Amino acid sequence: xxxxxxxxxxxxxxxxxxxxxxxxxxxxxxxxxxxxxxxxxxxxxxxxxxxxxxxxxxxxxxxxxxxxxxxxxxxxxxxxxxxxxxxxxxxxxxxxxxxxxxxxxxxxxxxxxxxxxxxxxxxxxxxxxxxxxxxxxxxxxxxxxxxxxxxxxxxxxxxxxxxxxxxxxxxxxxxxxxxxxxxxxxxxxxxxxxxxxxxxxxxxxxxxxxxxxxxxxxxxxxxx
Amino acid sequence: xxxxxxxxxxxxxxxxxxxxxxxxxxxxxxxxxxxxxxxxxxxxxxxxxxxxxxxxxxxxxxxxxxxxxxxxxxxxxxxxxxxxxxxxxxxxxxxxxxxxxxxxxxxxxxxxxxxxxxxxxxxxxxxxxxxxxxxxxxxxxxxxxxxxxxxxxxxxxxxxxxxxxxxxxxxxxxxxxxxxxxxxxxxxxxxxxxxxxxxxxxxxxxxxxxxxxxxxxxxxxxxx
Amino acid sequence: xxxxxxxxxxxxxxxxxxxxxxxxxxxxxxxxxxxxxxxxxxxxxxxxxxxxxxxxxxxxxxxxxxxxxxxxxxxxxxxxxxxxxxxxxxxxxxxxxxxxxxxxxxxxxxxxxxxxxxxxxxxxxxxxxxxxxxxxxxxxxxxxxxxxxxxxxxxxxxxxxxxxxxxxxxxxxxxxxxxxxxxxxxxxxxxxxxxxxxxxxxxxxxxxxxxxxxxxxxxxxxxx
Amino acid sequence: xxxxxxxxxxxxxxxxxxxxxxxxxxxxxxxxxxxxxxxxxxxxxxxxxxxxxxxxxxxxxxxxxxxxxxxxxxxxxxxxxxxxxxxxxxxxxxxxxxxxxxxxxxxxxxxxxxxxxxxxxxxxxxxxxxxxxxxxxxxxxxxxxxxxxxxxxxxxxxxxxxxxxxxxxxxxxxxxxxxxxxxxxxxxxxxxxxxxxxxxxxxxxxxxxxxxxxxxxxxxxxxx
Numbered sequence: 044x045x046x047x048x049x050x051x052x053x054x055x056x057x058x059x060x061x062x063x064x065x066x067x068x069x070x071x072x073x074x075x076x077x078x079x080x081x082x083x084x085x086x087x088x089x090x091x092x093x094x095x096x097x098x099x100x101x102x103x104x105x106x107x108x109x110x111x112x113x114x115x116x117x118x119x120x121x122x123x124x125x126x127x128x129x130x131x132x133x134x135x136x137x138x139x140x141x142x143x144x145x146x147x148x149x150x151x152x153x154x155x156x157x158x159x160x161x162x163x164x165x166x167x168x169x170x171x172x173x174x175x176x177x178x179x180x181x182x183x184x185x186x187x188x189x190x191x192x193x194x195x196x197x198x199x200x201x202x203x204x205x206x207x208x209x210x211x212x213x214x215x216x217x218x219x220x221x222x223x224x225x226x227x228x229x230x231x232x233x234x235x236x237x238x239x240x241x242x243x244x245x246x247x248x249x250x251x252x253x254x255x256x257x258x259x260x261x262x263x264x265x266x267x
Numbered sequence: 268x269x270x271x272x273x274x275x276x277x278x279x280x281x282x283x284x285x286x287x288x289x290x291x292x293x294x295x296x297x298x299x300x301x302x303x304x305x306x307x308x309x310x311x312x313x314x315x316x317x318x319x320x321x322x323x324x325x326x327x328x329x330x331x332x333x334x335x336x337x338x339x340x341x342x343x344x345x346x347x348x349x350x351x352x353x354x355x356x357x358x359x360x361x362x363x364x365x366x367x368x369x370x371x372x373x374x375x376x377x378x379x380x381x382x383x384x385x386x387x388x389x390x391x392x393x394x395x396x397x398x399x400x401x402x403x404x405x406x407x408x409x410x411x412x413x414x415x416x417x418x419x420x421x422x423x424x425x426x427x428x429x430x431x432x433x434x435x436x437x438x439x440x441x442x443x444x445x446x447x448x449x450x451x452x453x454x455x456x457x458x459x460x461x462x463x464x465x466x467x468x469x470x471x472x473x474x475x476x477x478x479x480x481x482x483x484x485x486x487x488x489x490x491x
Numbered sequence: 492x493x494x495x496x497x498x499x500x501x502x503x504x505x506x507x508x509x510x511x512x513x514x515x516x517x518x519x520x521x522x523x524x525x526x527x528x529x530x531x532x533x534x535x536x537x538x539x540x541x542x543x544x545x546x547x548x549x550x551x552x553x554x555x556x557x558x559x560x561x562x563x564x565x566x567x568x569x570x571x572x573x574x575x576x577x578x579x580x581x582x583x584x585x586x587x588x589x590x591x592x593x594x595x596x597x598x599x600x601x602x603x604x605x606x607x608x609x610x611x612x613x614x615x616x617x618x619x620x621x622x623x624x625x626x627x628x629x630x631x632x633x634x635x636x637x638x639x640x641x642x643x644x645x646x647x648x649x650x651x652x653x654x655x656x657x658x659x660x661x662x663x664x665x666x667x668x669x670x671x672x673x674x675x676x677x678x679x680x681x682x683x684x685x686x687x688x689x690x691x692x693x694x695x696x697x698x699x700x701x702x703x704x705x706x707x708x709x710x711x712x713x714x715x
Numbered sequence: 716x717x718x719x720x721x722x723x724x725x726x727x728x729x730x731x732x733x734x735x736x737x738x739x740x741x742x743x744x745x746x747x748x749x750x751x752x753x754x755x756x757x758x759x760x761x762x763x764x765x766x767x768x769x770x771x772x773x774x775x776x777x778x779x780x781x782x783x784x785x786x787x788x789x790x791x792x793x794x795x796x797x798x799x800x801x802x803x804x805x806x807x808x809x810x811x812x813x814x815x816x817x818x819x820x821x822x823x824x825x826x827x828x829x830x831x832x833x834x835x836x837x838x839x840x841x842x843x844x845x846x847x848x849x850x851x852x853x854x855x856x857x858x859x860x861x862x863x864x865x866x867x868x869x870x871x872x873x874x875x876x877x878x879x880x881x882x883x884x885x886x887x888x889x890x891x892x893x894x895x896x897x898x899x900x901x902x903x904x905x906x907x908x909x910x911x912x913x914x915x916x917x918x919x920x921x922x923x924x925x926x927x928x929x930x931x932x933x934x935x936x937x938x939x
Contacts, residue, residue, distance in 0.1 A: 099787060100393070103778030106771065106794060107836075108617050110693075112802065115771060119794050122778060126791050130784065154382045154483055161385030164779075168392055169324070169556050171619040232690050240688060242680050245558075259378055323563060327554030330547065330570060331612075332841050334917075336578065339547060343570045346554060350567050354560065372560075388555075393780050395843040456914050464912060466904050469782075548841070602931055606826045609833030616840055617772070707826055 047184045048222030050229050053238065054180065054250040061254045065181065066189050070261035074206070077199025084202070085140055087264035090156045092133045092147045094260070097160035099125040101167060101179060108172040110231065117224040121183075124217065132208060155263040159256035166249055173232060173242070176225050177249035181257050187218035271408045272446030274453050277462065278404065278474040285478045289405065290413050294485035298430070301423025308426070309364055311488035314380045316357045316371045318484070321384035323349040325391060325403060332396040334455070341448040345407075348441065356432060379487040383480035390473055397456060397466070400449050401473035405481050411442035495632045496670030498677050501686065502628065502698040509702045513629065514637050518709035522654070525647025532650070533588055535712035538604045540581045540595045542708070545608035547573040549615060549627060556620040558679065565672040569631075572665065580656060603711040607704035614697055621680060621690070624673050625697035629705050635666035719856045720894030722901050725910065726852065726922040733926045737853065738861050742933035746878070749871025756874070757812050759936035762828045764805045764819045766932070769832035771797040773839060773851060780844040782903070789896040793855075796889065804880060827935040831928035838921055845904060845914070848897050849921035853929050859890035 055062050070087070073079035102125060105118035134144050167175035190209025197206055208214060233240045279286050294311070297303035326349060329342035358368050391399035414433025421430055432438060457464045503510050518535070521527035550573060553566035582592050615623035638657025645654055656662060681688045727734050742759070745751035774797060777790035806816050839847035862881025869878055880886060905912045 096784065096787070099791075100779045100781070103775045103787075103791065103794070106775030106798075107773075107779070109772070112768065112798070115768070115775075116798055119771075119775065119791075119798050122775070122791050123795050126778075126784070126788055154379060154480070157386055158378045158382035161389045162381055164389050164392065165385045168388065168616075169619075171617075171622065174619065230689075232688075232693075234687075234689050239682075240680075241678075241682050245680075256378075320560065320563070323567075324555045324557070327551045327563075327567065327570070330551030330574075331549075331555070333548070336544065336574070339544070339551075340574055343547075343551065343567075343574050346551070346567050347571050350554075350560070350564055392840075393843075395841075395846065398843065454913075456912075456917075458911075458913050463906075464904075465902075465906050469904075602830045602928075603826060605834055606830035609837045610829055612837050612840065613833045616836065704826075 046222070047187065047218050048226040050225045050237070051180060051184050051222055054177065054247055057247045058251045058254050061251055061258070062185075065254050065257045065261070066185055066192075068258060068261040070264050071189055071193070074202045075193050075197040075199070077197075077201035079202065081140070083264050085137070085142060088133060088137050088140070089142060089147055089150045090153055090260070090263065092130065092137065093150060093152050094156055094160055095125055095130050095133060097164065098179075098182065099130070101160065101163045101175065104164060104167040105172060105175055105179070108167060108175060110172070114172065114224065114228060117220060121217065121221065136204065153263050155256070155259040159253070159260060162256060163253060166253075170245075170249075171232070172228055173246055174249055176228060177246040178253045180221070180225060180250055181253040183221050184218055185254070185257060187215060190214060270446070271411065271442050272450040274449045274461070275404060275408050275446055278401065278471055281471045282475045282478050285475055285482070286409075289478050289481045289485070290409055290416075292482060292485040294488050295413055295417070298426045299417050299421040299423070301421075301425035303426065305364070307488050309361070309366060312357060312361050312364070313366060313371055313374045314377055314484070314487065316354065316361065317374060317376050318380055318384055319349055319354050319357060321388065322403075322406065323354070325384065325387045325399065328388065328391040329396060329399055329403070332391060332399060334396070338396065338448065338452060341444060345441065345445065360428065377487050379480070379483040383477070383484060386480060387477060390477075394469075394473075395456070396452055397470055398473055400452060401470040402477045404445070404449060404474055405477040407445050408442055409478070409481060411439060414438060494670070495635065495666050496674040498673045498685070499628060499632050499670055502625065502695055505695045506699045506702050509699055509706070510633075513702050513705045513709070514633055514640075516706060516709040518712050519637055519641070522650045523641045523645040523647070525645075525649035527650065529588070531712050533585070533590060536581060536585050536588070537590060537595055537598045538601055538708070538711065540578065540585065541598060541600050542604055542608055543573055543578050543581060545612065546627075546630065547578070549608065549611045549623065552612060552615040553620060553623055553627070556615060556623060558620070562620065562672065562676060565668060569665065569669065584652065601711050603704070603707040607701070607708060610704060611701060614701075618693075618697075619680070620676055621694055622697055624676060625694040626701045628669070628673060628698055629701040631669050632666055633702070633705060635663060638662060718894070719859065719890050720898040722897045722909070723852060723856050723894055726849065726919055729919045730923045730926050733923055733930070734857075737926050737929045737933070738857055738864075740930060740933040742936050743861055743865070746874045747865050747869040747871070749869075749873035751874065753812070755936050757809070757814060760805060760809050760812070761814060761819055761822045762825055762932070762935065764802065764809065765822060765824050766828055766832055767797055767802050767805060769836065770851075770854065771802070773832065773835045773847065776836060776839040777844060777847055777851070780839060780847060782844070786844065786896065786900060789892060793889065793893065808876065825935050827928070827931040831925070831932060834928060835925065838925075842917075842921075843904070844900055845918055846921055848900060849918040850925045852893070852897060852922055853925040855893050856890055857926070857929060859887060862886060 070079065070083070073083075099122050102118055102121045106115050106122070109115040109118060134147065137147060138144070163175070163178040166178035186209045190206060190211070192210075193206045194210030197203075229237050229246075233242060237243050294303065294307070297307075323346050326342055326346045330339050330346070333339040333342060358371065361371060362368070387399070387402040390402035410433045414430060414435070416434075417430045418434030421427075453461050453470075457466060461467050518527065518531070521531075547570050550566055550569045554563050554570070557563040557566060582595065585595060586592070611623070611626040614626035634657045638654060638659070640658075641654045642658030645651075677685050677694075681690060685691050742751065742755070745755075771794055774790055774793045778787050778794070781787040781790060806819065809819060810816070835847070835850040838850035858881045862878060862883070864882075865878045866882030869875075901909050901918075905914060909915050
């Protein structure tokens with residue numbers, strides 16, 4: 044079992060079958076066994092480039108909504124690694140596949156993509172840091188969980204690069220750090236038994252909605 | 268021709284075929300000739316109720332981004348008429364069709380709906396009042412244009428109520444007022460020849476993106 | 492005792508001597524006994540005009556951070572009454588005193604004024620609706636408390652108009668409605684015993700900080 | 716003459732005597748000649764620690780309001796250097812002077828401080844990236860200008876450390892980078908002759924208002 048924190052475990056459990064629909068989606072299984080078509084992977088990569096730009100904006104919003112310097116530092120470090128490392132990696136992966144950075148920038152954003160990132164940003168603007176973190180969690184931690192599982196359990200080297208990125212040590216450390224940020228931010232605001240607070244239900248809903256939007260993102264990748 | 272202002276005419280022209288795909292969408296034609304199925308109409312009404320809640324939030328965001336008391340008053344008046352009149356009308360129309368207000372509140376928000384309203388809110392948060400207004404315009408003014416056209420040109424009384432709402436004097440006055448708000452806000456910030464300013468292209472893109480999301484909203488209504 | 496709700500009573504008690512330093516400030520006592528100089532009153536009125544513009548923006552921000560249609564409606568109604576009634580009243584009072592609306596618009600915003608409204612707006616942007624409401628409460632409800640006290644206890648008719656505005660039935664109803672909004676919004680998010688939640692301390696701090704900034708506002712009025 | 720970009724030169728010129736009142740303030744002259752009292756310096760340092768936390772939040776807001784990945788990267792890099800380097804330096808300087816980090820965190824924020832940072836944050840929330848940058852510029856670039864001047868022209872080594880920080884190569888590079896960000900962001904949105912755009916006046920006003928608040932910050936440092 045991963046060690047991404049107590050809140051994540053609780054939200055993940057409460058999301059019921061949704062979670063498995065996301066982390067064991069056909070798209071993921073095809074990444075593992077190498078059956079995913081190149082066109083589906085490239086469509087995904089291109090949309091994910093646009094996704095990461097807006098996801099970075101959401102993490103930066105987290106800095107503006109932090110109450111402690113530690114919260115600020117973790118959010119800022121995540122923005123930094125997204126903007127300078129993960130996006131760069133996407134540009135490189137796409138270049139390998141013959142997609143120029145200029146193509147990425149001018150790609151049309153799909154509705155499933157737009158819905159997801161703007162939902163996360165709105166969670167932050169309409170609520171506090173916890174609303175934002177609950178909406179950010181499924182992507183960050185779900186990819187960590189998928190990466191970890193696939194690393195020890197894939198039957199093709201076709202998408203090795205992707206699997207190593209999210210299953211690798213660096214990304215796993217990001218997940219642990221983000222999980223701690225969430226647990227600490229929740230404890231600071233709602234105490235040590237946050238499930239007793241009415242807000243907990245709302246946070247769980249945010250987590251579930253973002254998980255649904257993750258499923259929609261995989262669907263988009265597979266759609267023609 | 269309507270009198271919703273100079274900026275609207277420019278954005279509408281520049282959106283090319285997109286605009287007609289929106290205002291003459293099959294959903295609209297079926298509203299006019301009475302062919303629209305009850306289930307499609309109710310699905311639309313239910314989603315539109317959720318839409319209006321978030322659309323009201325976007326107009327309220329406009330108050331926070333206003334530079335003059337006149338801008339504040341027009342945005343605030345629009346929030347007021349949305350929250351107290353238009354939403355009330357939806358509740359009444361839905362009640363006629365057997366949908367309770369509690370059903371409306373617990374309805375699941377479709378992705379096309381979520382993508383649209385959160386895009387508009389993000390336009391406001393990431394840009395200034397003009398970015399927000401350009402994203403708000405297609406809904407407000409497009410419904411005005413559709414209402415006006417259908418009022419003098421529909422072949423069935425089945426959706427008379429909807430048509431009279433948007434073709435009626437009150438809503439048309441809202442459109443004129445919003446058109447003036449846009450023209451004045453643009454002139455105040457970009458001068459009398461705003462098309463010469465690089466920002467104009469971005470504003471037109473915002474208008475086009477929101478128009479695309481309107482088309483997606485009609486599609487959602489027709490989908491099973 | 493007023494009936495502005497349970498949360499207000501708790502925050503007011505916890506603010507200690509700060510509350511009386513605000514509602515029984517020398518400026519207030521001089522309003523009651525007629526000793527306040529015309530120049531101090533006009534300085535106050537002019538700054539308060541600018542204050543109300545930004546305070547309206549903060550209430551509009553509340554609409555964008557609401558979770559229910561009732562929350563939206565109360566926030567929107569408050570924006571409406573501020574933008575269309577209270578500001579109008581300031582313009583009329585200033586006109587009586589020979590200050591034109593154009594003078595009001597071009598008046599230089601004092602630091603104490605700027606600090607206060609921008610603090611409230613930032614409370615909203617960095618937190619959730621509760622953070623915003625805790626920062627809005629001292630102004631709305633403190634003026635209600637002052638108005639009510641002075642109405643039955645003033646020794647001069649010089650500032651009768653001001654006293655009747657805030658002690659009068661309409662404004663008192665606003666206070667009751669805002670008090671209910673706060674109690675309901677808190678119960679919805681933190682439950683029926685919100686003082687047990689760590690967030691309560693933060694909310695009380697917000698209330699105290701806004702009360703300090705109210706004191707600074709009176710000081711500004713009295714300063715030469 | 717510094718090379719902090721064209722926009723800065725224009726705003727600086729248009730701010731008239733305000734600019735010199737800021738960069739040649741008595742506080743600055745006392746830093747240069749070593750006459751500044753320890754208590755004034757420590758008061759300043761303590762408040763500046765709180766300032767930097769909120770200033771970092773404002774730069775993070777810039778990431779959320781960026782339109783290009785280059786804009787995002789420069790804003791994110793500035794957050795990073797503020798949160799991890801400049802704040803750390805303040806903690807170290809304060810420790811040298813016997814002020815613990817826990818004292819810094821619990822220090823009461825002065826009104827002049829609060830007014831300044833919340834004004835900058837509100838500039839960002841109510842406007843677009845340009846409004847935010849115009850409000851951020853006086854602090855970043857003014858400190859650069861002061862540091863550069865004092866480095867070659869100070870008559871005491873008492874505040875050497877402070878002078879070397881802002882006059883040093885690293886900070887000067889930040890200033891050049893921020894100046895370029897501003898010039899590029901302005902050209903992208905308002906074209907190559909931005910002074911012709913009505914928005915220019917508003918941006919200049921933002922720059923002047925932030926400069927006034929800088930003067931207020933020095934005053935606070937000198938006040939008992």
